[in-house]
Amino acid sequence: MPMLSSLLPSAARNGAGGTAMSGPFLSTVVVSFFFILGVSIVVPVLPLVVDTYGVSRAGGSLLLSSFALGRLGFDVIAGVLGDRFGIRRVAFSACLVTIVASVVAATTPSYPLLLAARTAQGAGSALYMTVAMGQIITMAPDGHVGRLLAVYQGVILAGVSLGPTVGGLVTEAWGIAGPFVLYALFGVVGATVALRWMPAHNLEGAPGTGPVLSRWPQVRGLLGDPTFLLMLAAAFTVFGVRAGLGNTLIPLFAAERFGFSQTAIGVLLTVSAAGNLLVLAHAGRSVDRSGRRRTLRIGLWAAVPVAVGLALTASPWLLFVLAAGLGAAKGYAGVVPGAVLADLATPGIRATAIGIQRMTTDLGLLAGPFLAGTMADHLGFTGAFLLTAAFVAVIALATWFMRETAPASARA
Numbered sequence: 001m002p003m004l005s006s007l008l009p010s011a012a013r014n015g016a017g018g019t020a021m022s023g024p025f026l027s028t029v030v031v032s033f034f035f036i037l038g039v040s041i042v043v044p045v046l047p048l049v050v051d052t053y054g055v056s057r058a059g060g061s062l063l064l065s066s067f068a069l070g071r072l073g074f075d076v077i078a079g080v081l082g083d084r085f086g087i088r089r090v091a092f093s094a095c096l097v098t099i100v101a102s103v104v105a106a107t108t109p110s111y112p113l114l115l116a117a118r119t120a121q122g123a124g125s126a127l128y129m130t131v132a133m134g135q136i137i138t139m140a141p142d143g144h145v146g147r148l149l150a151v152y153q154g155v156i157l158a159g160v161s162l163g164p165t166v167g168g169l170v171t172e173a174w175g176i177a178g179p180f181v182l183y184a185l186f187g188v189v190g191a192t193v194a195l196r197w198m199p200a201h202n203l204e205g206a207p208g209t210g211p212v213l214s215r216w217p218q219v220r221g222l223l224g225d226p227t228f229l230l231m232l233a234a235a236f237t238v239f240g241v242r243a244g245l246g247n248t249l250i251p252l253f254a255a256e257r258f259g260f261s262q263t264a265i266g267v268l269l270t271v272s273a274a275g276n277l278l279v280l281a282h283a284g285r286s287v288d289r290s291g292r293r294r295t296l297r298i299g300l301w302a303a304v305p306v307a308v309g310l311a312l313t314a315s316p317w318l319l320f321v322l323a324a325g326l327g328a329a330k331g332y333a334g335v336v337p338g339a340v341l342a343d344l345a346t347p348g349i350r351a352t353a354i355g356i357q358r359m360t361t362d363l364g365l366l367a368g369p370f371l372a373g374t375m376a377d378h379l380g381f382t383g384a385f386l387l388t389a390a391f392v393a394v395i396a397l398a399t400w401f402m403r404e405t406a407p408a409s410a411r412a
Contacts, residue, residue, distance in 0.1 A: 043163065086200050
Protein backbone atom coordinates (compact mmCIF):
# COMPACT_ATOMS: atom_id res chain seq x y z
CA MET A 1 0.00 0.00 0.00
CA PRO A 2 2.70 2.56 -0.83
CA MET A 3 0.22 5.04 -2.31
CA LEU A 4 -1.98 5.01 0.77
CA SER A 5 1.06 5.28 3.01
CA SER A 6 2.19 8.36 1.12
CA LEU A 7 -1.06 10.09 1.98
CA LEU A 8 -0.19 10.12 5.65
CA PRO A 9 1.39 13.23 7.10
CA SER A 10 4.59 12.51 8.95
CA ALA A 11 2.85 13.12 12.26
CA ALA A 12 0.38 10.37 11.48
CA ARG A 13 3.02 7.94 10.22
CA ASN A 14 5.34 8.39 13.13
CA GLY A 15 2.90 9.36 15.83
CA ALA A 16 3.13 12.12 18.33
CA GLY A 17 6.53 11.64 19.81
CA GLY A 18 7.17 8.73 17.48
CA THR A 19 4.64 6.08 18.50
CA ALA A 20 1.37 7.50 19.77
CA MET A 21 -0.64 7.46 16.59
CA SER A 22 0.74 4.79 14.30
CA GLY A 23 -0.66 1.75 16.12
CA PRO A 24 -4.20 3.04 16.75
CA PHE A 25 -4.50 4.64 13.33
CA LEU A 26 -3.22 1.74 11.27
CA SER A 27 -5.14 -0.86 13.27
CA THR A 28 -8.38 1.10 12.93
CA VAL A 29 -7.88 1.44 9.18
CA VAL A 30 -7.06 -2.25 8.72
CA VAL A 31 -10.13 -3.42 10.63
CA SER A 32 -12.26 -0.90 8.71
CA PHE A 33 -10.99 -2.56 5.55
CA PHE A 34 -12.12 -5.95 6.85
CA PHE A 35 -15.55 -4.61 7.74
CA ILE A 36 -16.10 -2.91 4.40
CA LEU A 37 -15.33 -6.19 2.65
CA GLY A 38 -18.64 -7.38 4.06
CA VAL A 39 -20.53 -5.06 1.73
CA SER A 40 -19.71 -7.17 -1.32
CA ILE A 41 -18.01 -10.33 -0.06
CA VAL A 42 -21.21 -12.37 -0.54
CA VAL A 43 -21.71 -11.39 -4.20
CA PRO A 44 -20.12 -14.63 -5.52
CA VAL A 45 -22.41 -16.82 -3.37
CA LEU A 46 -25.64 -15.41 -4.81
CA PRO A 47 -26.00 -18.21 -7.41
CA LEU A 48 -25.40 -20.79 -4.68
CA VAL A 49 -27.96 -19.09 -2.44
CA VAL A 50 -30.59 -19.28 -5.18
CA ASP A 51 -29.90 -23.01 -5.68
CA THR A 52 -29.41 -23.96 -2.02
CA TYR A 53 -32.41 -22.17 -0.54
CA GLY A 54 -34.66 -22.44 -3.58
CA VAL A 55 -35.39 -18.72 -3.80
CA SER A 56 -35.92 -16.50 -6.83
CA ARG A 57 -33.25 -14.21 -8.22
CA ALA A 58 -35.03 -11.26 -6.60
CA GLY A 59 -35.09 -13.15 -3.32
CA GLY A 60 -31.39 -13.88 -3.64
CA SER A 61 -30.64 -10.19 -4.17
CA LEU A 62 -32.14 -9.50 -0.73
CA LEU A 63 -28.90 -10.91 0.66
CA LEU A 64 -27.23 -7.64 -0.40
CA SER A 65 -30.15 -5.35 0.40
CA SER A 66 -30.57 -6.71 3.93
CA PHE A 67 -26.98 -5.78 4.77
CA ALA A 68 -27.51 -2.26 3.40
CA LEU A 69 -30.73 -1.84 5.38
CA GLY A 70 -28.97 -2.96 8.55
CA ARG A 71 -26.31 -0.30 8.02
CA LEU A 72 -28.87 2.37 7.22
CA GLY A 73 -30.97 1.59 10.27
CA PHE A 74 -28.05 1.73 12.69
CA ASP A 75 -25.92 4.61 11.37
CA VAL A 76 -27.38 7.26 13.68
CA ILE A 77 -27.87 4.81 16.55
CA ALA A 78 -24.18 3.92 16.30
CA GLY A 79 -23.24 7.57 16.59
CA VAL A 80 -25.45 8.14 19.64
CA LEU A 81 -24.02 5.04 21.31
CA GLY A 82 -20.48 6.19 20.50
CA ASP A 83 -21.07 9.51 22.22
CA ARG A 84 -22.83 7.83 25.14
CA PHE A 85 -20.68 4.78 25.91
CA GLY A 86 -17.31 5.50 24.33
CA ILE A 87 -15.39 4.22 21.34
CA ARG A 88 -14.02 0.95 22.71
CA ARG A 89 -17.33 -0.40 24.02
CA VAL A 90 -19.21 0.31 20.81
CA ALA A 91 -16.44 -1.05 18.56
CA PHE A 92 -16.11 -4.22 20.65
CA SER A 93 -19.90 -4.70 20.69
CA ALA A 94 -19.97 -4.24 16.91
CA CYS A 95 -17.41 -7.02 16.51
CA LEU A 96 -19.38 -9.35 18.79
CA VAL A 97 -22.56 -8.70 16.78
CA THR A 98 -20.64 -9.43 13.59
CA ILE A 99 -19.17 -12.68 14.92
CA VAL A 100 -22.50 -14.04 16.15
CA ALA A 101 -24.38 -12.97 13.00
CA SER A 102 -21.70 -14.49 10.76
CA VAL A 103 -21.78 -17.82 12.59
CA VAL A 104 -25.59 -17.89 12.27
CA ALA A 105 -25.35 -17.03 8.55
CA ALA A 106 -22.80 -19.78 7.96
CA THR A 107 -24.83 -22.50 9.68
CA THR A 108 -28.53 -21.73 9.30
CA PRO A 109 -30.73 -23.80 6.96
CA SER A 110 -33.39 -21.06 7.03
CA TYR A 111 -33.29 -18.31 4.42
CA PRO A 112 -35.29 -15.79 6.52
CA LEU A 113 -32.81 -16.36 9.36
CA LEU A 114 -29.94 -15.86 6.90
CA LEU A 115 -31.44 -12.51 5.88
CA ALA A 116 -31.83 -11.57 9.55
CA ALA A 117 -28.18 -12.47 10.14
CA ARG A 118 -27.11 -10.33 7.17
CA THR A 119 -29.14 -7.43 8.57
CA ALA A 120 -27.34 -7.87 11.89
CA GLN A 121 -24.01 -7.90 10.04
CA GLY A 122 -24.99 -4.58 8.47
CA ALA A 123 -25.81 -3.20 11.92
CA GLY A 124 -22.43 -4.37 13.20
CA SER A 125 -20.72 -2.71 10.25
CA ALA A 126 -22.54 0.57 10.97
CA LEU A 127 -21.57 0.46 14.64
CA TYR A 128 -17.89 -0.13 13.91
CA MET A 129 -17.44 2.13 10.90
CA THR A 130 -19.10 5.10 12.62
CA VAL A 131 -16.85 5.07 15.69
CA ALA A 132 -13.82 4.19 13.52
CA MET A 133 -14.29 7.32 11.43
CA GLY A 134 -14.66 9.33 14.62
CA GLN A 135 -11.45 7.80 15.95
CA ILE A 136 -9.58 8.79 12.77
CA ILE A 137 -10.89 12.37 12.84
CA THR A 138 -9.97 12.70 16.50
CA MET A 139 -6.42 11.40 15.91
CA ALA A 140 -5.76 13.72 12.96
CA PRO A 141 -3.08 16.34 13.69
CA ASP A 142 -4.14 19.95 13.17
CA GLY A 143 -4.39 20.73 9.47
CA HIS A 144 -4.18 17.09 8.36
CA VAL A 145 -7.73 15.76 8.70
CA GLY A 146 -8.22 15.79 4.90
CA ARG A 147 -5.20 13.59 4.31
CA LEU A 148 -6.19 11.02 6.91
CA LEU A 149 -9.73 10.93 5.54
CA ALA A 150 -8.27 10.40 2.07
CA VAL A 151 -6.46 7.33 3.42
CA TYR A 152 -9.70 6.14 4.95
CA GLN A 153 -11.57 6.63 1.67
CA GLY A 154 -8.87 4.73 -0.20
CA VAL A 155 -9.16 1.81 2.21
CA ILE A 156 -12.94 1.75 1.83
CA LEU A 157 -12.56 1.80 -1.96
CA ALA A 158 -10.10 -1.09 -1.79
CA GLY A 159 -12.44 -3.08 0.46
CA VAL A 160 -15.46 -2.61 -1.80
CA SER A 161 -13.40 -3.44 -4.90
CA LEU A 162 -11.74 -6.56 -3.47
CA GLY A 163 -14.81 -7.93 -1.69
CA PRO A 164 -16.15 -10.00 -4.62
CA THR A 165 -12.66 -11.38 -5.38
CA VAL A 166 -12.07 -12.45 -1.78
CA GLY A 167 -15.60 -13.83 -1.57
CA GLY A 168 -15.09 -15.84 -4.74
CA LEU A 169 -11.86 -17.41 -3.47
CA VAL A 170 -13.28 -18.50 -0.12
CA THR A 171 -16.52 -19.70 -1.74
CA GLU A 172 -14.53 -22.01 -4.03
CA ALA A 173 -12.53 -23.27 -1.05
CA TRP A 174 -15.24 -23.57 1.63
CA GLY A 175 -18.56 -23.41 -0.21
CA ILE A 176 -21.52 -21.18 0.57
CA ALA A 177 -20.48 -20.77 4.23
CA GLY A 178 -17.01 -19.50 3.29
CA PRO A 179 -17.62 -15.74 3.16
CA PHE A 180 -19.55 -15.82 6.43
CA VAL A 181 -16.85 -17.82 8.23
CA LEU A 182 -14.23 -15.36 6.98
CA TYR A 183 -16.35 -12.41 8.13
CA ALA A 184 -16.58 -13.98 11.60
CA LEU A 185 -12.78 -14.17 11.67
CA PHE A 186 -12.63 -10.51 10.69
CA GLY A 187 -14.87 -9.80 13.68
CA VAL A 188 -12.43 -11.61 15.99
CA VAL A 189 -9.56 -9.50 14.65
CA GLY A 190 -11.62 -6.34 15.11
CA ALA A 191 -12.54 -7.23 18.70
CA THR A 192 -8.86 -7.76 19.51
CA VAL A 193 -7.93 -4.42 17.99
CA ALA A 194 -10.73 -2.62 19.84
CA LEU A 195 -9.56 -3.93 23.20
CA ARG A 196 -5.89 -3.29 22.45
CA TRP A 197 -5.86 0.12 20.77
CA MET A 198 -9.20 1.90 20.90
CA PRO A 199 -9.69 4.39 23.75
CA ALA A 200 -12.32 3.73 26.39
CA HIS A 201 -13.52 7.35 26.32
CA ASN A 202 -15.80 8.94 23.79
CA LEU A 203 -14.66 11.43 21.16
CA GLU A 204 -14.82 14.22 23.72
CA GLY A 205 -12.17 12.56 25.85
CA ALA A 206 -14.73 11.89 28.62
CA PRO A 207 -15.64 8.43 29.89
CA GLY A 208 -18.74 8.45 27.71
CA THR A 209 -21.43 8.44 30.36
CA GLY A 210 -23.34 11.66 29.68
CA PRO A 211 -27.10 11.43 29.04
CA VAL A 212 -28.20 11.53 25.44
CA LEU A 213 -30.80 14.25 25.97
CA SER A 214 -28.15 16.65 27.29
CA ARG A 215 -26.54 16.61 23.85
CA TRP A 216 -29.73 17.21 21.89
CA PRO A 217 -29.43 21.06 21.85
CA GLN A 218 -25.99 20.71 20.20
CA VAL A 219 -27.33 18.21 17.65
CA ARG A 220 -30.30 20.46 16.92
CA GLY A 221 -27.97 23.40 16.41
CA LEU A 222 -25.88 21.36 13.98
CA LEU A 223 -28.97 20.31 12.03
CA GLY A 224 -29.94 23.99 11.77
CA ASP A 225 -26.59 24.98 10.29
CA PRO A 226 -27.01 25.65 6.52
CA THR A 227 -23.41 24.60 5.84
CA PHE A 228 -23.93 21.23 7.54
CA LEU A 229 -27.16 20.67 5.59
CA LEU A 230 -25.47 21.58 2.30
CA MET A 231 -22.67 19.18 3.17
CA LEU A 232 -25.27 16.42 3.66
CA ALA A 233 -26.86 17.28 0.30
CA ALA A 234 -23.44 17.10 -1.35
CA ALA A 235 -22.66 13.76 0.35
CA PHE A 236 -25.98 12.31 -0.83
CA THR A 237 -25.21 13.53 -4.35
CA VAL A 238 -21.66 12.19 -4.46
CA PHE A 239 -22.58 8.71 -3.28
CA GLY A 240 -25.83 8.66 -5.22
CA VAL A 241 -23.96 9.49 -8.43
CA ARG A 242 -21.32 6.87 -7.62
CA ALA A 243 -23.96 4.14 -7.18
CA GLY A 244 -26.43 5.38 -9.79
CA LEU A 245 -24.19 6.66 -12.57
CA GLY A 246 -20.96 4.78 -11.92
CA ASN A 247 -22.25 1.38 -10.82
CA THR A 248 -25.60 1.24 -12.62
CA LEU A 249 -25.99 3.40 -15.72
CA ILE A 250 -22.45 3.13 -17.07
CA PRO A 251 -22.40 -0.72 -16.98
CA LEU A 252 -25.88 -0.89 -18.54
CA PHE A 253 -24.94 1.71 -21.16
CA ALA A 254 -21.71 -0.09 -21.99
CA ALA A 255 -23.49 -3.41 -22.43
CA GLU A 256 -26.54 -2.19 -24.36
CA ARG A 257 -24.97 0.51 -26.53
CA PHE A 258 -21.52 -0.96 -27.20
CA GLY A 259 -21.96 -4.66 -26.45
CA PHE A 260 -19.40 -4.80 -23.61
CA SER A 261 -18.89 -8.24 -22.08
CA GLN A 262 -18.97 -8.80 -18.33
CA THR A 263 -15.17 -8.82 -18.34
CA ALA A 264 -15.01 -5.51 -20.19
CA ILE A 265 -17.50 -3.99 -17.76
CA GLY A 266 -15.35 -5.19 -14.89
CA VAL A 267 -12.32 -3.49 -16.45
CA LEU A 268 -14.39 -0.33 -16.92
CA LEU A 269 -15.31 -0.24 -13.23
CA THR A 270 -11.70 -0.94 -12.27
CA VAL A 271 -10.58 2.04 -14.36
CA SER A 272 -13.09 4.22 -12.50
CA ALA A 273 -11.76 2.98 -9.14
CA ALA A 274 -8.20 3.67 -10.32
CA GLY A 275 -9.18 7.23 -11.23
CA ASN A 276 -10.48 7.67 -7.71
CA LEU A 277 -7.41 6.22 -6.05
CA LEU A 278 -4.95 8.22 -8.16
CA VAL A 279 -6.29 11.60 -7.02
CA LEU A 280 -6.70 10.83 -3.32
CA ALA A 281 -3.28 12.12 -2.32
CA HIS A 282 -3.90 15.48 -3.96
CA ALA A 283 -7.53 15.57 -2.80
CA GLY A 284 -6.48 15.13 0.83
CA ARG A 285 -3.87 17.89 0.55
CA SER A 286 -6.35 20.14 -1.22
CA VAL A 287 -8.91 19.75 1.56
CA ASP A 288 -6.30 20.75 4.14
CA ARG A 289 -4.50 23.51 2.20
CA SER A 290 -7.04 24.96 -0.24
CA GLY A 291 -10.11 24.50 1.90
CA ARG A 292 -13.18 22.28 2.07
CA ARG A 293 -15.44 24.36 -0.16
CA ARG A 294 -13.00 24.70 -3.05
CA THR A 295 -12.18 20.98 -3.08
CA LEU A 296 -15.86 20.06 -3.02
CA ARG A 297 -16.52 22.36 -5.98
CA ILE A 298 -13.67 20.76 -7.92
CA GLY A 299 -15.19 17.33 -7.45
CA LEU A 300 -18.78 18.31 -8.22
CA TRP A 301 -18.01 20.45 -11.26
CA ALA A 302 -15.66 17.75 -12.62
CA ALA A 303 -18.58 15.28 -12.60
CA VAL A 304 -20.77 17.54 -14.77
CA PRO A 305 -18.80 17.31 -18.05
CA VAL A 306 -18.32 13.59 -17.43
CA ALA A 307 -22.09 13.06 -17.35
CA VAL A 308 -22.56 15.28 -20.41
CA GLY A 309 -19.78 13.39 -22.20
CA LEU A 310 -21.53 10.10 -21.48
CA ALA A 311 -24.69 11.48 -23.09
CA LEU A 312 -22.79 12.48 -26.24
CA THR A 313 -20.16 9.76 -26.67
CA ALA A 314 -20.19 7.46 -29.66
CA SER A 315 -16.87 5.80 -28.86
CA PRO A 316 -16.51 2.78 -26.55
CA TRP A 317 -12.92 3.77 -25.79
CA LEU A 318 -14.04 7.17 -24.55
CA LEU A 319 -16.10 5.36 -21.92
CA PHE A 320 -12.90 4.37 -20.16
CA VAL A 321 -11.71 7.99 -20.05
CA LEU A 322 -15.06 9.18 -18.74
CA ALA A 323 -15.19 6.40 -16.15
CA ALA A 324 -11.75 7.43 -14.87
CA GLY A 325 -12.91 11.06 -14.79
CA LEU A 326 -15.96 10.13 -12.73
CA GLY A 327 -13.77 8.24 -10.27
CA ALA A 328 -11.45 11.24 -9.96
CA ALA A 329 -14.39 13.59 -9.39
CA LYS A 330 -15.66 11.36 -6.61
CA GLY A 331 -12.16 11.23 -5.13
CA TYR A 332 -12.13 15.00 -4.62
CA ALA A 333 -15.72 15.45 -3.50
CA GLY A 334 -15.86 12.33 -1.33
CA VAL A 335 -13.16 13.46 1.11
CA VAL A 336 -14.83 16.77 1.95
CA PRO A 337 -17.95 15.83 4.00
CA GLY A 338 -15.94 14.20 6.78
CA ALA A 339 -13.62 17.20 7.04
CA VAL A 340 -16.56 19.64 7.22
CA LEU A 341 -18.14 17.47 9.89
CA ALA A 342 -14.91 17.48 11.89
CA ASP A 343 -14.92 21.29 11.76
CA LEU A 344 -18.57 21.80 12.71
CA ALA A 345 -19.40 19.08 15.22
CA THR A 346 -18.17 19.52 18.77
CA PRO A 347 -16.38 16.45 20.18
CA GLY A 348 -19.33 15.60 22.44
CA ILE A 349 -21.66 14.99 19.47
CA ARG A 350 -19.14 14.07 16.80
CA ALA A 351 -20.06 10.39 16.64
CA THR A 352 -23.75 11.31 16.35
CA ALA A 353 -22.90 13.73 13.53
CA ILE A 354 -20.90 11.01 11.78
CA GLY A 355 -23.89 8.69 12.09
CA ILE A 356 -26.12 11.31 10.45
CA GLN A 357 -23.63 11.75 7.61
CA ARG A 358 -23.27 7.98 7.11
CA MET A 359 -27.04 7.58 6.98
CA THR A 360 -27.14 10.26 4.28
CA THR A 361 -24.46 8.57 2.19
CA ASP A 362 -26.12 5.17 2.62
CA LEU A 363 -29.40 6.70 1.43
CA GLY A 364 -27.53 7.95 -1.63
CA LEU A 365 -26.10 4.48 -2.26
CA LEU A 366 -29.57 2.94 -2.00
CA ALA A 367 -31.50 5.61 -3.91
CA GLY A 368 -28.92 6.21 -6.65
CA PRO A 369 -29.43 2.98 -8.62
CA PHE A 370 -33.24 3.21 -8.39
CA LEU A 371 -33.33 6.85 -9.51
CA ALA A 372 -30.82 6.20 -12.30
CA GLY A 373 -32.74 3.20 -13.55
CA THR A 374 -36.03 5.09 -13.46
CA MET A 375 -34.56 7.99 -15.44
CA ALA A 376 -33.11 5.59 -18.01
CA ASP A 377 -36.46 3.82 -18.39
CA HIS A 378 -38.36 7.04 -19.01
CA LEU A 379 -35.77 9.30 -20.66
CA GLY A 380 -33.29 6.87 -22.20
CA PHE A 381 -29.59 6.87 -21.43
CA THR A 382 -29.00 10.31 -22.96
CA GLY A 383 -31.75 11.94 -20.92
CA ALA A 384 -30.62 10.18 -17.73
CA PHE A 385 -27.01 11.34 -18.16
CA LEU A 386 -28.04 14.94 -18.90
CA LEU A 387 -30.48 15.10 -15.99
CA THR A 388 -27.77 13.76 -13.69
CA ALA A 389 -25.40 16.46 -14.94
CA ALA A 390 -28.03 19.13 -14.29
CA PHE A 391 -28.69 17.86 -10.76
CA VAL A 392 -25.00 17.79 -9.86
CA ALA A 393 -24.60 21.31 -11.29
CA VAL A 394 -27.41 22.57 -9.05
CA ILE A 395 -25.71 21.11 -5.97
CA ALA A 396 -22.37 22.57 -7.10
CA LEU A 397 -23.98 26.00 -7.42
CA ALA A 398 -25.52 25.61 -3.96
CA THR A 399 -22.05 25.19 -2.44
CA TRP A 400 -21.52 28.94 -3.00
CA PHE A 401 -23.74 29.36 0.06
CA MET A 402 -21.47 27.17 2.19
CA ARG A 403 -19.04 28.92 4.44
CA GLU A 404 -15.44 27.75 4.56
CA THR A 405 -15.06 25.72 7.75
CA ALA A 406 -11.33 24.93 7.64
CA PRO A 407 -9.32 26.88 10.22
CA ALA A 408 -7.38 29.71 8.61
CA SER A 409 -4.19 28.48 10.26
CA ALA A 410 -4.56 25.10 8.55
CA ARG A 411 -4.74 26.78 5.13
CA ALA A 412 -1.81 29.04 5.67
